[in-house]
Amino acid sequence: MLARRAHHALTAAAVVAAAAVCGAATAAAAPPDWNGRYTVVTFASQKIGTSIATRQPEPDFSAQYTFSTSCVGTCVATASDGPAPSNPTIPQPTRYTWDGRQWIFNYNWQWECFRGEGLPREYAAARSLVFYAPTADGSMYGTWRTEILDGVCKGTVVMPVAAYPV
Incomplete structure (x- = not known):
């Protein structure tokens, strides 16, 4: 047995x-081809990691963008025609590079750390890696991983992400 x-x-x-x-x-x-209109969703309600920011409730958020891919040596998909991020330190436009399996956006920015009601927010250096892997139905799924390098929110924040063709 x-x-x-x-x-x-x-x-x-x-x-x-x-x-x-x-x-x-x-x-x-x-094929490295990310073209057309997509609804991009960040599942912030499901965030995990070592930062205190993971314990702060946050709703999921989504927006629609138009993606266009250009391949000259390396394939790059650029998101346009959508809302700007609420944090102005996120590089714009977002450009995802194809690595043979997934689309990747790697960038440095300033994390906006909520420290409590009535307290000023703290901005801290951070670096993020976002990836989207394509599926057979045209949707993409992945992860947005951020490492907050200092301050009250120092640590990691990891959230699932998805992109759905419109």
Whole structure:
């Protein structure tokens, strides 16, 4: 009986590993093409990490952007025709680089740390890495990971993100 359970556990692990490899191969084979109108969602309500900012309630937020891809050596998808971010230190326009599997935006900025009602917000140096991996239905899913380098909110904040064709 124990041998049978071990076999089933190994078989399940092999299936999961094979699915992960197949999924990665499919994503790697996807053409680097991010064009058209998309609703981009940041699931801020699901943030995790080591920063105190992860314990501060925040709603999910979304906006629509038009993406256009240009490939001259490296493929770059640029987001335009959408609202500017509420934090002016986020580089604009956002430009995502294709790495063969996913679209990546890596940037430095100033995190706006909420310190409590009636207290001024603190701005701290931060660096973020955002990625979106394409799926077969044209949607993209990924993660926005920020490392806040100093101040009260020092630590990491990680949030799921998605982009859906409109």
